[in-house]
Amino acid sequence: MTKLSWTGFSKKTPHERLEHLTSNALLSHEDKEILNSKGLELATANQMAENVLSTLSLPFALAPDFQVNGKDYQLPMVTEEPSVVAAASYAAKLIKRSGGFKTEIHNRLMIGQVALFDVADKATASQAILNQKADLLDLANQAHPSILKRGGGSRDLWFEEKSDFLIVYLSVDTQEAMGANMVNTMMETLVPNLEELSGGQSLMAILSNYATESLVTATAAVDLRYLSRNKEEAQLFAKKMEMASQLAQVDPYRAATHNKGIFNGVDALVLATGNDWRAIEAGAHAYASRDDQYRGLSTWTYDKESQQIKGEITLPLPIATKGGSIGLNPTVQVAHDLLGNPSAKELAGLIAALGLAQNFAALKALTSTGIQAGHMKLQAKSLALLAGAKEDQVASLVSQLLKEKHMNLETAEKLLKKL
Template sequence: EALQRMTGKSLSGLPLEGFDYQSILGQCCEMPVGYVQIPVGIAGPLLVNGREYSVPMATTEGCLVASTNRGCKAIHLSGGATSILLKDQMTRAPVLSFGSARRAADLMFYLESPANFETLAAEFNRSSRFGRLQKIKCATAGKNLYPRFSCSTGDAMGMNMVSKGVQNVLDFLRKDFPDMNVLGISGNFCSDKKPAAINWIEGRGKSVVCEATIKGDVVRKVLKTSVSALTELNMLKNLVGSAMAGSLGGFNAHASNIVTAVFLATGLDPAQNVESSNCITMMEAVNNGEDLHVSVTMPSIEVGTIGGGTQLPSQSACLNLLGVKGSNKDLPGANAKLLATIVAGQVLAGELSLMSALAAGQLVKSHMKYNRSNKDILNATANAKASS
């Protein structure tokens, strides 16, 4: 009410009651005035690595859940998908300044020397039971140094964990490099929440590849198109078209749609959709042209199953639905790794269905049917309350 008086604007559509604000204060949101409702749909079952998952997707885009569900069906009828974790490494790269390029290079040589790794790892690792330094890769710009620290982070997404480890190392380095000036704990060589070639090439968070072979009759009967049409469209749209656009990590149809919807449902940081949606979709005719091999390679999926919004009741329930709620007591890090493989599998399903709709000329028709409405939602809600 105070905000409405101050601004002169109505907030009648923004709910205030019915939310546990104690669960977010000091960790999720400051100065809350309400909460935004996003519907959650289920796409699946997604059959990946021999297990079925009903995948929650929070979205306001009509067709998205239905389309992804069709992709899940096609994968299931073809025997399922295989999702493989390639790397697990969260990164942080401070920016360090020196009086000369020579001194910046001296520190670079020290940090990248195998002889010093155990000493640096001991300093990095002492602030966490789960954060373990994997490697340090440096870049220089004149007399400025950008050391990119990579580490495993258990079931946490791990930004705070890796930042603490980096601070430990920087404090340790001051003895031999007293002239080092730490300008920022993050120097954008990490790189977090922005398009960056280094995440596409080196990876960040979880790097995953997911593949499936879709039977020819499933392509025809479920996806309503042909193997040849899909492979041609994928080459000319996802590969050539994206290259013509100067795309960076965007060699796909709509990976970010699925990534964002799953992130919102499970309490993950939606801003990290920027790098988490890096994806190249490949399609190839196999078995004498009868069947379709499809894969998505995603080098920087940034997920965790503890911390941040994952602890909120609704988001926690969605993680529980997937069997990855909280930390894995028996094998720390296993839940976050599993979630990344599920995300890649769901992206595979989404890519299959949208590409098929495009190849068959169904996209506009589907969106006109499911993504447009002449209903007045606010009036419908008010009428429902009045009649109850």
């Protein structure tokens, strides 16, 4: 089998990239036509949200050749930020040469909660609820019987006393769906019984986005020779990357930016696949604060014995492949096709791997050339386009902008007039 080459992919035009994908059977002709069209129709968009006026387009890009668990993937990314896709692709290349990403799905359950108040005797109420646990689990399943046919359903029920509240939690296997509506329905169904058993009142019954039962871990290693051809310099870079990782564990100011870089990748793939990036971010930031201090979500260590820099990330990722608006947006369907239509668990692993790749690229840049070196050329390109440069003028204008002392829109406009 001929190995697929991605050399020069970034230099191709969008049309040439699509041809590369279709000619190598990575994209169907039907999907190619969708990407060549306007994507989401206004009539469909009008059914997805209220007071719709139009649709907003964002760049739909590809980070090719990610090796995850021994299999190669082409990751669709929706992002407007320059250098994000390039950084992910660069990291993926080095990590593949060093053995690729490994992922582990710890669990795939969603959590719902009913918050009870005015409970006179929490200990007695807790025991009464515990005695009816099996019946309550069955009642939750009766509220959404179709999930049982697909192998899912309620899995466990427990409770905690917090301040004035007795909070009852339910874990649910939602299969390929994110399951917000499913879990909300189950929790609301339990309310009358829980109120009767506890003698209290329900404040609310709702899904939690803090998905601690949907944890995914991705790991990767990079041989030091890929950090620099100079052995001593490579070792220095590895040590500095390890220290940068430690900094994100002790300083929340650095941790916030460290995690933002991770979400440059995570959000791009979550958005491309039609998932709720707001829920994913909320849960992950809560997870970053799980021990009462906000910390970086990834860690990197320099392994002197293997001469590698090793990274690990664990994220709560209740990712879906069915339900919600996933089936409504044709471009989202193309994204799933590009990925080979993975299961929810497989997709969650890919997202964690992409977040780790993005983090590797950022830390390597920060601890070597600095973050701006990689950004400046792409920033110059953005300025050229904002100034009104046509396609055949962009390269020349970018070249001139990079030589200027002050690279801003005013300078770009002046140089464009000269062109």
